[in-house]
Amino acid sequence: MTSGQPTEGDGKRSSGVGRTDLLVLLAVVAIAAILRLPDLGQRGGWDADQGRDMLVLWRLMTDHVVPLVGPPTSIGDLHHGALWYLLLAPFAWISGDDPVVITTVIAVGGVIAVAVTWWLARSIGGPVAGLAAGLLMAVSASAIDESTFIWNPNMIALTSSIALAAAWHAHQTGRIRWWIVAATALIVTIQFHVLGIALAPPLVALYLADLRRAPAGTRSGLGRAGLVAIGIGLLLYLPLVAHELGNGFPETRSVIAFLTNGGQPDALGQPVRLLFVGLRIVAWPLSGLVTDHLVVAVPLGVLVVAGFAWRVLAADQPERGAARFLAATLVFGWLVLGVGVAALTTVTSLPVDHYHAFLDPIVFVGAGLAVGALWRLAQGRISARGPRMLGQGAVGLGFAGVLAFNLAIAPPAISPDGGWAAADLGAQRILVAAAGQPIELRSLPVFKAADAYGFPLVWFHAAVSGTIDRPTPWIAAATASTSGTGAVAGDVPANLLESNGAIVTICDSLFIHDCGGAAEAAAVPASGFTLALRFQAAPSRTISVYLPTP
DSSP states (O other): OOTTSOOTTTTSOOSSOOHHHHHHHHHHHHHHHHHHSTTHHHHSOOSHHHHHHHHHHHHHHHTOOOOSSOSBOSSTTOBOOTHHHHHHHHHHHHHTSOHHHHHHHHHHHHHHHHHHHHHHHHHHHOHHHHHHHHHHHHHOHHHHHHTSSOOGGGGHHHHHHHHHHHHHHHHHHOOTHHHHHHHHHHHHHHHHOGGGGGGHHHHHHHHHHHHHHSOHHHHHHHHHHHHHHHHHHHHHTHHHHHHHHHHTSHHHHHHHHHHHTTSOOOSSOHHHHHHHHHHHHHHHHHHSSGGGSHHHHHHHHHHHHHHHHHHHHHOOTTHHHHHHHHHHHHHHHHHHHHHHOGGGGSOOSSOOGGGGGGGHHHHHHHHHHHHHHHHHHHHHHOOSHHHHHHHHHHHHHHHHHHHHHHHHTOOOSSOTTOHHHHHHHHHHHHHHHHTTOEEEEEEESTTSOOHHHHHHHHHTTOOEESOSSSOOOEEEEOOOOOOOOOOOOOOOOTTHHHHHOEEEEEEETTTOTTTTTHHHHHHSOSSSEEEEEEEEEETTEEEEEEEEOO
């Protein structure tokens, strides 16, 4: 090939980020913000997990009860990291424990993740790759959903994108401080969700490769950066260490029990299990839940894998090195999840695709690299103007189709359960019906906590006794106040309920099929209580208020 002949890499990268890049970034960020930030009080779902997290923050703010572990996982008694609560605590303090403010923090994190993903793809594959990756993440129905309700996995796309971008930037530029940024973001990712640990081995391997190839003068600096990273990790895990030392190492015993019992069994054979989990990982960011859009998910998943393979094999350096690093990270995460997380092999009404959100930025970047390369290929290899425009038009049309599909399946403006706004209103109706009597919340089924309404009752000046993470009853002194300041009057004696307390049942028809009468009758004493109010707080949630019979 002569020097004057265009190549696939011509014009791919520039020396820095220019004015046009900044305008593109601002446009992508604006689109992401418009699709995430409005009406957060009713867009995101609100259930026991959201109520529990807000109750932990409420206890931290009002009772100064510092959480040493984070939200419970789906396996045994293991918990995520307490850093999830500690990082949200300042926003809870500033806002008076307002769930809308906490959700806004998560949504802003989703917008920042779009910007970081744009930057990573642009630095690897050029402006078109950055634009494609950023737009895909900005309009992704899955990424929007992850940004609009309170749940610990919803922040890991941000932290993992920072970890990946900082690690690759450190590797490419030799700037040691970026390894500290990458390590910190990695530790936060693992704290937010334990499965984020699958991101650690690839990043550590890249760091060790840098350490091995570094000149003697630089190697000591890299070694110090590694020690700083270890120190940051130890510091962020001090709450867990305190919890283990003070409680007989329950988390450690839970991990050992989980591993020695062989993990989570499932009925699928390993090859089918790996195939299905892999499809979920690569298709979820671009097409949502696989079983909801199978006809679209399968082709998109195949295209993402093919595009990644193409860049791994055919790209020029340094794009090829970056593609190989990201592909290896994606494959490693896929193997860890495919072998160790049986929940991903079945599809239920409970969300689990968020568990692999730490891999989402890789999928978006891989898709962006492929789109950028196709665009350059049409631009550089087709000399005739008409065919060149036809080729670029085909690339643009396919890309626009993916964007349009995601906009079509975007989460609704109002969550099916009404979000926090509906829970707020439901709690007010409970308070009015209880007419100042103490309240005992009973959740149906019993294994599900009643925290979805425990928090708003507490927020409305209710006195509470009980625990947060468990389905033990909440006992609240009912009041019709709606100021929402979170003031607490004090604990209610257990025997107070026996004399003049109300019983409130929260029946979830996802688990209980006879809500609205039979299920509640079995959960409330046969005599001594009269039904005062029953209403459907959400399509699958029935609330019944029973008052003591006069």
